[in-house]
Amino acid sequence: MASRYSAFSLIKNALSYHEKWTPAWRSPEPKKEYDIIIVGAGGHGLATAYYLAKELGERNVAVIERGWLGGGNTGRNTTIVRSNYLWDESAALYEHALRLWEGLSQELNYNVMFSQRGVLNLAHNEHDMREISRRVNANRLNGIDSEFLNAEQVKEFCPPIDLRGGGRYPVLGASLQRRAGTARHDAVAWGYARGASDLGVDIIQECPVNAMRIENGKITGLDTGKGFIGARKVGVVVAGHSTVLADMAGISLPIKSVPLQALVSEPVKPCIDCVVMSGAVHAYVSQSDKGELVIGAGVDKYNGYGQRGSLPVTEETLAAVCELFPQFRRMRMLRQWGGIVDVCPDASPIISKTPVQGLYFNCGWGTGGFKATPGSGHVFAHTIAKDEPHPLAAPFSLDRYRTGYLIDEHGAAAVAH
Amino acid sequence: MLLIPCPYCGEREETEFSFGDEAHIQRPADPDSLSDEEWARYVFMHTNPKGVHFEQWVHTAGCRKWFNVVRDTVSYEILAVYEMGKPKPDIEDRRQV
Numbered sequence: 001m002a003s004r005y006s007a008f009s010l011i012k013n014a015l016s017y018h019e020k021w022t023p024a025w026r027s028p029e030p031k032k033e034y035d036i037i038i039v040g041a042g043g044h045g046l047a048t049a050y051y052l053a054k055e056l057g058e059r060n061v062a063v064i065e066r067g068w069l070g071g072g073n074t075g076r077n078t079t080i081v082r083s084n085y086l087w088d089e090s091a092a093l094y095e096h097a098l099r100l101w102e103g104l105s106q107e108l109n110y111n112v113m114f115s116q117r118g119v120l121n122l123a124h125n126e127h128d129m130r131e132i133s134r135r136v137n138a139n140r141l142n143g144i145d146s147e148f149l150n151a152e153q154v155k156e157f158c159p160p161i162d163l164r165g166g167g168r169y170p171v172l173g174a175s176l177q178r179r180a181g182t183a184r185h186d187a188v189a190w191g192y193a194r195g196a197s198d199l200g201v202d203i204i205q206e207c208p209v210n211a212m213r214i215e216n217g218k219i220t221g222l223d224t225g226k227g228f229i230g231a232r233k234v235g236v237v238v239a240g241h242s243t244v245l246a247d248m249a250g251i252s253l254p255i256k257s258v259p260l261q262a263l264v265s266e267p268v269k270p271c272i273d274c275v276v277m278s279g280a281v282h283a284y285v286s287q288s289d290k291g292e293l294v295i296g297a298g299v300d301k302y303n304g305y306g307q308r309g310s311l312p313v314t315e316e317t318l319a320a321v322c323e324l325f326p327q328f329r330r331m332r333m334l335r336q337w338g339g340i341v342d343v344c345p346d347a348s349p350i351i352s353k354t355p356v357q358g359l360y361f362n363c364g365w366g367t368g369g370f371k372a373t374p375g376s377g378h379v380f381a382h383t384i385a386k387d388e389p390h391p392l393a394a395p396f397s398l399d400r401y402r403t404g405y406l407i408d409e410h411g412a413a414a415v416a417h
Numbered sequence: 418m419l420l421i422p423c424p425y426c427g428e429r430e431e432t433e434f435s436f437g438d439e440a441h442i443q444r445p446a447d448p449d450s451l452s453d454e455e456w457a458r459y460v461f462m463h464t465n466p467k468g469v470h471f472e473q474w475v476h477t478a479g480c481r482k483w484f485n486v487v488r489d490t491v492s493y494e495i496l497a498v499y500e501m502g503k504p505k506p507d508i509e510d511r512r513q514v
Contacts, residue, residue, distance in 0.1 A: 116479050243465040254461035255439075257490075302419075302436040305467045305491050311418050312432050401456040 005109055021264075024190060025197035030204050033230035034062045036384060037222060038237060039209055039245065041065035042074040043185070044362060044369065045237040046192035046203075047377020048384070053199035055378075056385040061201045064224060066208040072190030073239050075337035076307075077263050077370040078284050078296035080275055082119045082180030084139050084146050089395040089407050090348060091142040095391055097375025098179065104374055110191030113184035113289070119176045120149070120158060120277040122324075124165065126282055130173045138224040139177075147176045158274050166323030169281055182275060182286055183227025188373055212359070214246045219249075219358040233358045235384045240305065242363035251354050253363065254401050259338035260367050263307035265331045267291030272325075281320035292334065297323060299341065299367060309338035341366050342406050346406040351380055351393040360384050361398070422498050425480045428460045438475030441486045441505060467491060468512035471505060 003022055005374055007417040012022055036052060041063045064070075067203045081101055094349055105112050123129045123314035132148065139146035151163050163171045205228065211223040212234070221230040236245050240257045246290045268291050274285040284296035296315035300310045314336060322329045344350060344364035349372070351362050362380045365372060379390035389397060400406060419431040445451050445459060464470070470490050475483045487497040487508050497506045 243468070244467050247466075249481070252458065252462035253465075254457075256463070256464055257465050257467075300473065302488075303465060303470055303490050304493065306493055310431065322438075388502045401461045 005111075009393065013068045024194040025203055025207065028202045030062060030064070030202065030207065030224075030229050031276070033221070034202075035060040035231070035232040036233045036235065037061075037229060038377075039222070039235065040061045040067035040072075040236065040238040040370045041189070041190045041193070041203060041205065042072050042237065043070065043373040044365075044376045044380070045224060045235075046070075046189055047363070047373055048235055048380045049203075049315070049377075050192045050196040050199070051202045051378050052385060053196055053201050056381055059200050061196075062204055062229070063196070063201060064204045064207045064209065064222070064229070066206070066225075068205050069193050069203060070186055071370065073142045073339040073341065074185055074189045074373075076262065076337055077185055078286070078294050079185045080119065080180070080277070080284060080286065080296070081183055081371040082177050083116070083144055083173060084119075084121070084135065084177045084180065085409060086135050087407050087409065088142060090409055091139065091144055093375055093379070093392050093396070094372055095142070095144050096378070100374035100378060101183065101208070102179075104152060104183075104191070106315050108191040108195045110183075110187060110194060112187045112191055114181065115176035115183070116179050116181040117182035117274050117286075118157070118176055118178045120154065120176055120279040121300045122154070122169075122171050122280075123173045123175075124169050124171065124257065124280050125279070126172075129173055132173065136151055136154060141145070142171065145177060145179050147178070147377065149176050158272065160272050160325055160327065162324060162326050163277065165325065168323050169320055171324070176193055179207050180275070182324075185370060188241060192377070193260075196361050209248070210247065212245070214249060214356055217355075218357055231358075233360070233384055233387075234358045235362065235380060237362045237380070239342050239363065239369065242342045242361065245357060249354070249356050249359055251356065251359075253350070253361070253398070255342045255350075255364055256339050257305055257342055258302070259304050259306060259309040260299045260341045261297040261314055261336065261338045263295050263297065263314065263333050263336040264288070265293040265295070265333050268293070268331070269294075271327075277326070278320065278324065283317045283320045285325070293328065293331065295333075299343070301326070305340055307338045307340060309336075319329055334402055343367070346403070347409040348407040349376070350398050351376070351383060351389070351396045352398040353383070353389070354398065355389070402408055419493060419495070421474060421486065421495065421506065423479060424484050424498050424500055425482055425484075426476060428493045429476070433476060433478040434474045435477045437475055437483065440471040446483060449508045466512055469508055471508055473501075
């Protein structure tokens with residue numbers, strides 16, 4: 001059992017020179033069999049395991065991970081959390097997540113550094129203005145805080161922006177969600193891992209899945225790097241590698257894997273205290289507590305599993321950032337990386353049962369999964385434990401590609417995917 | 418940055434090209450007889466291999482002709498380029514887990 005974190009425990013451990021902290025989670029060897037195995041120890045997978053143990057009384061659960069926990073897209077995203085999605089189904093799901101974010105540090109006794117600093121989505125032309133006002137109104141009808149700002153109000157909320165946008169990207173207005181913001185991405189994975197481990201979940205790292213064993217249309221276990229592990233149910237939450245695992249089970253998914261890039265600058269003094277997003281030019285900017293500018297870029301246009309991305313994509317994003325914030329032009333970039341995201345044709349996730357009994361997939365979050373981490377885990381845990389979709393997850397079933405009930409968030413979700 | 422050997426113009430940078438997704442998908446011969454399941458498969462369920470991928474490209478800022486490319490999606494190595502309508506070349510599967 002990990003010790004409870006508090007000001008008192010900090011002082012107590014300071015007296016022993018911080019040498020006596022206990023590990024935050026256990027690293028056991030896998031048992032022969034589990035009731036439920038979650039594949040993928042990213043934020044979504046760990047959150048799923050946490051809620052399975054915490055709210056659904058599942059005590060025989062394991063999370064297996066090919067690399068190390070939180071080492072995939074959880075550790076590679078630009079940490080933005082918001083819920084201003086256009087359609088009712090998405091708004092309900094992302095708002096559910098945002099409400100969980102608001103109490104997450106207390107829930108986990110782990111500081112996830114959730115900072116509701118406000119997210120701006122810029123409009124650069126008349127069409128963007130109409131699109132944004134439509135979305136603001138849709139959000140408000142769904143009870144999500146959302147405001148429409150004109151150009152002067154944008155400048156007042158975020159003074160560093162150059163409203164002229166260098167002539168290429170003039171800022172005419174923006175939507176603002178004040179409850180949106182950022183969170184510390186690693187802390188979310190670590191907090192959920194610690195919480196789940198305390199509730200008896202085995203987290204097994206460096207354990208790749210090599211094959212799935214399916215008998216009479218029912219899953220019976222996984223062949224892994226640490227031998228065969230039996231399971232009654234398996235939940236797969238592996239983002240860009242979803243189709244690799246779906247292929248093992250003989251299931252078709254409508255997913256395309258592409259690298260999404262991000263980069264950080266050298267650290268500077270505080271200069272931007274909100275998140276600025278521009279869907280039209282696909283650039284996101286915020287500043288981390290260390291002072292680095294965190295910049296999100298776009299995806300490669302072609303399928304790829306290389307975790308780096310193509311240079312022209314970064315170039316386009318940085319060109320736009322330099323037009324919107326001329327004072328950043330001389331900054332140097334420290335690091336650049338890519339994460340493999342799983343993009344669906346309608347830019348909405350799949351949280352679903354599959355044709356294989358006992359096998360569940362949670363994937364297709366594409367370029368925007370981080371914000372949904374707690375909500376995604378919460379509804380997926382219910383879907384697995386009860387073998388029927390959580391009401392919020394039901395519209396996101398794999399079957400929607402057959403029925404045609406798509407939830408098309410391309411462009412509508414405040415960002416061009 | 419990919420250097421793509423256009424079969425008509427030679428090697429050019431990827432920014433001159435547009436990607437056209439998976440190659441060799443046959444439009445159904447008799448669309449009226451398809452079930453919803455089969456339509457979904459045709460429209461949405463494409464392959465997404467970690468390894469050898471058969472795909473279409475168009476040289477947008479060049480000759481504007483379409484052609485097929487065989488590419489490794491892990492190393493990004495281009496293994497073959499061939500004209501539209503030609504059969505799939507025989508290339509060893511490098512699928513990775």
